[in-house]
Amino acid sequence: MKILISSCLLGNQVRWNGAQKLNQELISWCEENNLELIPVCPENELFGTPRAPINLIQIEDKTEAVMGSKKITELLEQKAEEIFDRHPEANGFIGIVGSPSCGISVGIKKAGRVTKGVMHKISKIPSDDSGQMKNPKRRDIFLERIKKYERGRHCEIR
Numbered sequence: 001m002k003i004l005i006s007s008c009l010l011g012n013q014v015r016w017n018g019a020q021k022l023n024q025e026l027i028s029w030c031e032e033n034n035l036e037l038i039p040v041c042p043e044n045e046l047f048g049t050p051r052a053p054i055n056l057i058q059i060e061d062k063t064e065a066v067m068g069s070k071k072i073t074e075l076l077e078q079k080a081e082e083i084f085d086r087h088p089e090a091n092g093f094i095g096i097v098g099s100p101s102c103g104i105s106v107g108i109k110k111a112g113r114v115t116k117g118v119m120h121k122i123s124k125i126p127s128d129d130s131g132q133m134k135n136p137k138r139r140d141i142f143l144e145r146i147k148k149y150e151r152g153r154h155c156e157i158r
């Protein structure tokens with residue numbers, strides 16, 4: 001079964017500063033469960049590496065992704081849509097904890113609350129992140145969700 005995964009979790013050096021975030025434990029779990037991993041990185045596709053870091057901030061009633069003083073929310077949303085459209089075969093997405101693009105529960109600067117990163121907001125397939133999936137129960141739940149999603153897809157085809 002194919003799933004998308006944040007490229008930096010596989011050890012690819014695509015973080016804003018050229019670093020990576022290899023998560024061998026999570027990769028091994030994916031391998032044990034026969035998940036084929038397709039790396040994706042919306043920020044690297046848009047801005048290359050290295051790049052300025054992105055933050056989430058509240059501007060009036062809207063949460064915006066900013067790079068320096070530039071609002072990039074729409075650009076990121078379009079890129080996330082494009083990535084999911086490019087991979088209709090994917091049954092799920094695993095992002096990385098804390099990333100404004102790939103985290104599932106990301107702090108908004110000085111707002112005292114969290115929101116979903118853009119990849120989770122846009123995703124129509126089951127998604128979670130590496131922080132939540134440290135919990136084995138949460139990993140099992142994700143596995144059930146993607147299996148159910150795949151079964152539903154086959155029902156639609158028939």
Ligand code: SF4
Pocket residue numbers: 005006007008009014015016040041042043044096099101102
């Ligand atoms: S955009 Fe996602 S995949 Fe790319 S470096 Fe940031 S967290 Fe990793």
